Amino acid sequence: MNNPKYSIIPKPQKYDVLDGTYTVTSETAVLCIPEFIKAGNYLSGFLKTKKGANNGAIKFNKDSTLKSEAYKLKITPDGITVSASDKNGAFYGAVTLKIMIMQAKSANGVAVLNCAYIYDYPKFSYRGGMMDEARHFFGIDAVKSALDNMALLKLNKFHWHLCDDQGYRIESEVFPLLNEISSNRKYELLGGCNNLAFPELQKGGEEYYHYYKKDEIREIVEYASNLCIDIIPEIDLPGHTVAILAAYPELSCLKGEYEVFCENGITKDVLCAGQDETYVFVEKLLTEVCELFPYKHFHMGGDEASKGHKIWEKECPVCQQKMKDLGLEKGKDLQAYFNNQVNEMLKKLGKTSIEWNDGIGENTDSNIIGHYWILRSPAWVKREHNKRKFIVSPCPTLYFDFSYSRVPLKKVYNFNVAKSGFVNEKNVLGVEFESWAEWIDTYDAWEFSVYPRIFALAEVAWTEDKFKNYKDFYKRLDFFKMYMKSKNINYSRIEKKIWFKVKNKSVYHLGNRGAEYKYNEKIKMTK
Ligand SMILES: [Zn+2]
CATH class of the missing domain: 3.30.379.10 (Chitobiase/beta-hexosaminidase domain 2-like)
Structure with missing residues (x-):
């Protein structure tokens, strides 16, 4: 033998x-x-x-x-x-x-x-990765390349974040202003992974105007389908919607003037959940988007809308009236109502909804899949963990936009759903890595952030815990490093927390993404 x-x-x-x-x-x-x-x-x-x-x-x-x-x-x-x-x-x-x-x-x-x-056989049926092209747009060839490598690792769900405060990236014939206005922001933040001076990002650059034509999306969907990968689009609702409000301010509570957001972070403005017009708009939009994606799952966002809850509670008479009519006390209850309505629309379109877990309230429909990213209170976990199915993407462990010093390769590999204490493992459909693109400004930087951590994630998603072993994994990774070199994939040579000397004295903790990216470029020159 x-x-x-x-x-x-x-x-x-x-x-x-x-x-x-x-x-x-x-x-x-x-x-x-x-x-x-x-x-x-x-x-x-x-x-x-x-x-x-x-x-x-x-x-x-x-x-x-x-x-x-x-x-x-x-x-x-x-x-x-x-x-x-x-x-x-x-x-x-x-x-x-x-x-x-x-x-x-x-x-x-x-x-x-x-x-x-x-x-x-796979441990989990849901083995995913997310790409955020709302913040930065990488284009059709980049997406295909990412899909090729996901397929090689037996990942089967490509979560495509195409809509956020910073831009709307899907062609719309029903709402053309979503392209004319929402796909275009005045400037981008220069810096991100290409600037050692992080965190002092600077305004600048040309206007940032990108979206996918429907035919391009169809081409990508077909490409993914040949690789047995489902594409799960995300239309983030009701928060992260300022790009939409810039085009259709009548959908807001305060009816102000909005601009597509050029900075990083979260805006407070959300869709008005009190008026019928919002629901009519959302249903038409979802109908148009779902037609492009012939898959079971649909991500409706739902995250980080709590600042908007204050507007609903304190500033918008229409939302206040709605809450009174429905007997709701808090903005978070109105969000549960809102996302339940969206869930009903998606059900009619044949979809199963996914929602980020911070948007999930006491009355959120139990057939909505929770996407667990942020730690909640023990009471929340107790209430939810037997109530619904979950996808698990804990921040920062499976957030590949974080630095390697913060999220080393081994930390990703050792992530164990059963021991995480987030949710009952029997209700977990699977795991997914995230790669938010506030800092990831090019596809090259995306590759740096994702590879080789995606290999560790793939094994978390596929292999039974009893067969996993980091040392053994790391040895097997050698072949894939050669593969990545041959394919010119800009994988990170940094795999763990690194320290280095500055002026022969102080030891500097290299904990930021831009600096790591630059340092990686240096390592590549020598190796
Ligand atoms: Zn309102």
Whole structure:
């Protein structure tokens, strides 16, 4: 038994080495049933298999006894079989095989694979990553590149944050001012990851005018679908909506003049939850957006609206009247009512809603999935943790916009849902990393923030805790560092808290993102 194991991330649940080898070339046929065509296309695209070639075979078979997204991969001297009960399982079998072939391949393109038996399935059904293109816009090629790498790590949910105080990024034919006005801010904050002088950010730059055309979104949706990734758009409501109010101030409580927000942070203004016009607008908007995204989940935001609650309670007579009519005491109760209404609209559109947990109140519908990011009171946890399903993204542990000094690679790897005490694990659908883009101003900076922490996240999402081991993971990461280099991915060479000397005396804690980014550029020059 001399065959070594290949480095696979996330680690398969069961991986046995078998005797012998099997050779894969561009002549090796990939045979699959129509249901597993995405897996077949993914693998034959990678192998560049010639049409009609039939020398040996990689076979994809259906095995209905396997659970959802699970696969069995058997490499023997006679051939390779991948079995699964659904298209995602077959796809992940193809992904694992691709990673093995990448490691076995020699310069002439022939891969002599060590025989093996792998039985694998995900710990969580929801394995996600978020990209924020409201704050900074990266474009279609960046999104596709991110999706490619998510697929390689068996992540299956791409949460796309396309709407915030700083911009609205989806073409709208129903509300054209959402592009004319809301997609355009006067300036951006120069700095972020490109400025060592953080936190002294400066105003400047050209006007920042970006949004995705509907056809571009359709192209990305199709691209993701071929990688078995669902796209979950987020329209953040009722807070984080100043870009919308800049175009449609009649949706606000105070009917003031608003501008698309150019600074970082949270504005106090929210949609008026007291007037019917707001609900009519939201329903039309959601109907238009949902048409673009043929997936089950939809993120309705709901976070950081508490400053707006004060406006509802104290300044807006319409909201005050609404609260009186509904018998509600507090602004947070009106938010629960508001998001429940949005939930009903989304249900009619065939969607299941997700809401950030700080927006979830006592009366929030229990069929809304909570997105846990911020610690709540023990009373809140006790009330909620058995009431609804959750996605877990604790800040800062799974917030990849934080510095590596603050959130080292190992901290991400060691995150354990069961031990986190946030929510009852049996109600957790899965985990997701966030990458808020106030500071991440280019796709290069996005890559720096996300890689290699995404590898640790993938293993948290996929591999059973009893099979996880940081040392072993770190060894397997070596292959993926080579892969990232070959793909020109700007991964961080900084993985943990670092200190360095300034003027040979003081020791400076390198705890900010811009400085780390610059330092990383320096390391790359020498390594
Ligand atoms: Zn109001």
